[in-house]
Amino acid sequence: MTAAASPGLPAKMHALVREFIAAPGAVEDAVTEFGSPAHLVFPQVFADNLERLRAVLGARVPGFRICYAHKVNQSRAFVATARAAGIGIDVASAAELDSALKAGFGPERIEVTGPKGEGFVRELLGSGVTINVDNLWELERIAALAQTRVPVLVRVCGFSGTPVSRFGVPLARVDAVLELLAARRDRIDFRGFAFHLDSGEPAERVRAVETCLVLTERAYAAGLSPSVIDIGGGFRQVFTADADAFDAYVHALRESLMGRGEPMTWGGNTFGFHLDDGAVHGTPVFHKYANIVSADRMLADLLDTGLDSQGGRTFAQTVGENLLDVWLEPGKALVDHAGITVGRVEFVKETADGNTLVNLDLSRDAVTPADQEVMVDPILVPARAATGPNSGVVGVFLAGRLCLERDLITNHKVWLPRLPAPGDLVVFPNTAAYHMDLSAARASMHPVPPKLAVARRSGTFSVCRDVDWHEVH
Structure with a gap:
């Protein structure tokens, strides 16, 4: 060419x-x-990304907390930048917890997410960190083993129109969660419900938000006092500088798979496309690179979305009126570029x-x-x-x-x-x-x-x- x-x-x-x-x-x-x-x-780019997210939240909600998702990168410089900026950190292993503590994060600024075995649960109890509970077994072990009140979020899953996830408590088991939280409020400081979606589809995230707001009402009715809606991470990156150029490349790639133009793949790789009846079909495995919506814009759009279940009030208005804080654990969004x-x-x-x-x-x-x-x-x-x-x-x-x-x-x-x-x-x-x-x-x-x-x-x-x-x- x-x-x-x-x-x-x-x-x-x-x-x-x-x-x-x-x-x-x-x-x-x-x-x-x-x-x-x-x-x-x-690290200076990390700090720029953080300030954009902070600006979006600060302009819309009275209370929020950002925790850097440590698992996205093991860099000490990123962790140190997050600590200096005054945000929290989300860790998902004992080694990440040790990294956060050595970097100077106090337990009140640490949230522990992901699946946890017996040993890790025992290590966390009494540490003062917030435990984002992945499943009912984990919550039961906390209730049984805790000697002092443990701050807890409960991650839920199974939202309508969302693919099945291996993480979180299914919505069908929330009654058991609420019963346990109410019975063991002397040992569990329940802060609110959480979710995390791998999908960047706005409609899925809105449905998750509305569901968590309903669950929060149910928690109030059970005598609990949740104060947080945790929307997780999963905010998309923007890789391409030219969306038209990206589309042109994909078009040329599809043409090459049809035998038209110069071959563009190694060893017959189709990247998830398939040939059928003389045409190329399917979604490529690299579809995330087509995104042009920045993380701060994605967050702003979510907060500004009117919720049908709340009479059209936006998500931001709803949490403000109900004195709820918004928590999130961005990783990709903070280290983008x-x-x-x-x-x-x-x-x-x-x-x-x-x-x-x-x-x-x-x-x-x-x-x-x-x-x-x-x-x-x-x-x-x-x-x-x-x-x-x-x-x-x-x-x-x-x-x-x-x-x-x-x-x-x-x-x-x-x-x-x-x-x-x-x-x-x-x-x-x-x-x-x-x-x-x-x-x-x-x-x-x-x-x-x-x-x-x-x-x-x-x-x-x-x-x-x-x-x-x-x-x-």
Whole structure:
């Protein structure tokens, strides 16, 4: 394809990150000092994301609490930034709890979510943290073991029109929950109902909100005093800088699957599409990359939605009138655009079918969780010593360093401004949300890429090891 015809997937990037990548020598200096590959995190972008969410809540509800979902990224710099900003933290394991405590979070600012075994439940009792209960067994163990009052939220699931979830107490079991809470109010400080939806569909979230408001009324009737509606996380990221370009790429991909135009996938991968009766059908596995609604706008829309069950009053009006606080546990929304991953080109080769492979010194699991495909274009940063001629735009597949066929970093063809050469750097944008940690492995005894923290002070960038970050850096 010519440069004009080459479909692209330009990534949306925070101005600070874009400036760092564009600064002469900045990326290369970082990996020269600390090694390649590497994950780079930007705490100042985290802080910007947080302020946008705070502004939305502050303008609409009298009381709210934001807890950073620690599981989204293990970065110490992100945790330290959250603590310095005065928000809470959501942890889902004993190790994450230890991380939060060592970072300086007091128990009153810690919420524990997710499924918990007997040992973890016992550890939490008497600690002062808020336990977001996942199931009836967990609540029963708290009631049986607690020696002092334990602050508790109860996560519920099974909302109308929402896929079945493995997390939360089914709505059909709420009567048993209310009975236990009322009977053991001497040991359980019930704060309210919670939900968390993986779906970004607004209608599903509205139905969950309305259901939790109804449950809150039932709790009042049972003699309880809930004061919180917890709406969880799951707020979408915005990956693409150009929705039209994304649509054009998907169109070209569908055409290529039909045998029209240049092949664009490795090994016949269809990304969830299927061919039937001469047409391409289905929803691609990378559909999340098509989102263009930011997390703060998504939150504002939810708070401003009129609720049929409340006579048309908005969600924000309803919680305000009933003296309820809104709690949420964003993870992806807080680290959106706050991290990049950098790898170095090791060699370039031609395959038997004529495709071009660019091998990097990292693996697929370093830039994407599980089986997800990264559908934004990486950025080629030529090495300082690069002297070769500019080949012009070229379509390539990026390959990982493991001796496994499946270690293709991109199973879709990526068009770069020129053919990379050994020593060049490739930057993957927006990898802070799960991409860095969720599937990280030490296959072939390769170490997990280190995390580095980047800050800009007085127009100058500085880079340090993530573990050495301090909020006053």
